[in-house]
Amino acid sequence: MTSDSLANKAAERLSQLKEQLNLTPSLASKQTVTDMENERRAADFDIEALAHFYAGGEKAYKMRQKAYAFIKNDPELVVQQPRNFLELERADFREFTMGQVYRLAKITQELGPSQKEYAQEIGRVLAVYSESFAMRYFVHDSLFHNVINMLSNDEQRNHWMPLVEEMRIIGCFAMTELGHSSALRELETTATYDIQTDEFVIESPTVTSPKVWIGMAGQSATHAVVISQTVVMGKNKGLNWFVVQLRDPVTGQLMPNVMAGDMGSKETHHLLRTQIGHQGLDNGWIQFKKTRIPRSHLLAKWVRLDRDGTYHPAPNPALMYATLIPERLSSVRGKIVPTLTRPPLLTHLIPLSLDMARNTTQALTIASRYGVVRRQGSQNQQIMDYQSHYAKLLPAITFMYMIQASTETLDAHFSVLTGGGSIDDEKVYLDHMSDLHAISACLKGLIGWYCSDILETCRRSCGGHAYSTYNGIGHIMGDWGVFTTGGGDNVVMLQQTGKILQQRLTQQLDHGHFPSLKFKSSAHYITDAASCLATPSWTIDNLEACLTDFSLVSQALHCILVKRVTTFLFDDNAARFSNAGTTSVGNIMHRLTALWGLHVLHTYSDQGIKEGFLTPAQVTGIEALYYETCKKLRYQIIGLTDAWGYPDFVLKAPIGKYDGDIYEAYFDTILRAPNSTGIPAYHDKYIRPLTERVAK
Known part of the structure; x- marks a missing residue:
């Protein structure tokens, strides 16, 4: 039976089933669309402008949406109804994913050199649609490609690279x-x-x-x-x-x-x-x-x-390990870097970055949309209106923006390290490698663990509906599992970072020496270690000043969190967005940076008390200011997650639909499930012998 006939048969079965069911809309199902519309109108920033910022510019954003439209209805790239991507068995999944790789290679060939950038964007959005494709394509196009490109001599490179880039070998x-x-x-x-x-x-x-x-x-x-x-x-x-x-x-x-x-x-x-x-x-x-x-x-x-x-x-x-650092640092990336248009080392940034940032932002989008259309409680409130709900999602959303905004800094660091990708300057590479190793290892551990917590938060935020495979979050969590050990066990990564930072601290305190680097070191604050250690306490009484003067937050973080990489993310974004500015994007990023700094300070305030740097009164004030800041950002949640730009077919979650019409879509998905109705094959073998027994 052909795929078309199977689809027709499934559609006929679904139509017959719906004729027998009561699908009358309820007040709750009608309200969801209105709630979602109201949430978008409540955003006080330009959602489209933020989407452009997150995508890397208006041109990049428009090309991405064009690529999404291209793949949406292609059966070789996107699973079409009546099949469901989330139901593919292992053998089918392996075959479909390799088919995506083959189809992309053909598309690239058909589009030709003049549309190379568009072909690369199609590859990017395919990676967003399927983590399996992302990893399968990445293994060849980045891991294998980069080792040969970085470690071959000229003769070897001339022999191997055409074969690799044309996929004549895999x-x-x-x-x-x-x-x-x-x-x-x-x-x-x-x-x-x-x-x-x-x-x-x-x-x-x-x-x-x-x-x-x-x-x-x-x-x-x-x-x-x-x-x-x-x-x-x-x-x-x-x-x-x-x-x-x-x-x-x-x-x-x-x-x-x-x-x-x-x-x-x-x-x-x-x-x-x-x-x-x-x-x-x-x-x-x-x-x-x-x-x-x-x-x-x-x-x-x-x-x-x-x-x-x-x-x-x-x-x-150490030159033999040149390919290992980028895989760890890729934790902070949220986009695919095209092999042929960026330094080769940077292309190694696809796997963890793509998965950590992309997986987590997809789950947050689903959880956020569900949270604003789901109502419960004595006053039938949106569950997002409860502090316990929005205060656990907002820091996570903010974290993903902090990572994205730090991308340019990390790109610049890599460019210095590799001399633009060639690693021809051995001295520069060796001088800078330990610092970049420290931040790559630490960020990999931090982001891996924190995003694991975020995914579990998203699952719980959707109640029992997240238990369903059809709502996407479970699949995301499964794809995520590798990243707490893949690319280096998180505990080992943090131990290696600690060793390097301890060496830097000893050099500074004992000898007044810090390496001369071409970029601002991720551990630059160690140059102020003596003054940090000598600062007895935080003398800030007006805590609201922290919302505008980020240097106050930075001072506290460095004094009580010298060992925590969260400070790096705050400092980098604080330097960019310390002033709210006149642009819509600058204003919202300023507020998100403030929230992130307060979140870190609030989360680790026990460290400040332990070291005598913070007083109990200050900790209480920090907590109050933190929750107040979350409350003020409550109605920005849908705008912030919309700006990530995921179409419904990519999210694969009816409870995360863009228009908010979740109940009809979810029930329709359930009805399409294989063997969801009818008598099971095992009925006569196990059920009937029990139920037809004559009572004694």
Whole structure:
């Protein structure tokens, strides 16, 4: 039966079912649309202008909406009714996601070089629609691409990059092993140079050495960049990157002496009992059994191995880790960076950034829209009117804007670090790497944990309806699960940050020395460490002054929160929006920055009391001002979440519909569910034998 006939049959069944049901609108269902309209009118800023700001400008915003319209009705890019994206089984999800990759490649080819920017935008919105597509495409287009581009010599780059960029080969990034992840120096995979044949022999020597959880390795990758211990003349020369072919690009058959397979099903959410978590991405395992590759497959920008076995090491081993920092720093990003129009290192910012920011803002949009149309209580209030409701969503919404507004700062830091992406200046890279490592590791941990809390808050804010797969939040939470450990365990990341900051603090306090950097260090406040530590207390009586003079908040944060990266986000936004300005966007961002500073101060005020910097009276005042600021922003919530620009088909949540008509849409979705009516197949086997028994 064709897809069209299936769709017609499903539509006929749905029509017959609706004829038998009472679908008369209620007062509550009629009110929802009015409530949503009122909320949008209540916004005191220009929603469209904020949307332009968030998207990176009016041109970028309009192109994004054009791309959304392009993919919406394409059955190869977006699941169409009667199928439901949230019901795809693993095999179907894998196939559909690879089909999206194929379709995007064809679209890019059809549009041609003159419309390259538009093709890239189509890729971006596809990533917004499907996390599995985002990760599957990212593995090849950023992880694999970047390692080759950053660590190849000119000859290697000229050979490999056309194949990568035209997808004539499909790549993956083979780092994590079954027994090793954060401890990279302990990786067991070996690449031993055979001087007789001028080849490297790649070997997985133990049960803990296979590469695991490698995206695209399960079914589709033809090649991998593999990080391995390099053995030359019997001596371990340390870690290096190699290009290893896994499969025949035409037949898909595994190469000799390469074993690989799929990791199988991923996380089932502990509350929603739904199989979720990037099911469309074929994470896989790889085991090498004396796999031979040419010597030229050692990526040789910084290292060189001569034919006679003479090994020329990198000037500094840290250069081999150049691809790792961006994955962590990507936590703060909320958009895909096109491979061909930005420094190559920045393209590594897709995965965590895309997922952390995008996943969380989608969930917040759903929860916010539900909160303003759902009514309950003795006076039938909108649940968003309760302080307990808006005060838990507003700081989360604010946090996402703080991250977005800091993007330009982080881009500038990367540009300095990489010299525009080439990493040709070894000294600049090494001088700045530890500082950028500190902030990337810490932000990854902070955002990973905080966004996990935000997603759970969104789920609870929607009551029992969030339990349904059809309302999207459960699926988002499942896709999210990887990010508290993927890219580096959060605890380990924060420990590494603490070590670097402690070194900086010791340098400053004991020797009066702080590194000379080309950008404002994320730890620049350490230069004022002595005065911070010597400040006995916060001498602010008029707390409302904090709403306009952000330096007062910054002073308190640095004195009691020297170890917390939340201060970086506040300082960066305070520098941009310390004055409300005359623009609509500047005004709302000023208020959001004030709320974020108060939120951090309120959340960690116990630290201030413990250190004697804050008094109980000040803490009480901070709390009152914080809740008052939340109350004043209550009617800006829909405008703030609308500015993220997600169409309904992307949110996939009837309770998060743009027009507020949630009840009819939700019930319609339920009616479309497979096997939602009728007699179950197991009735005669288990139910009938119980119910037809004759009473004794």
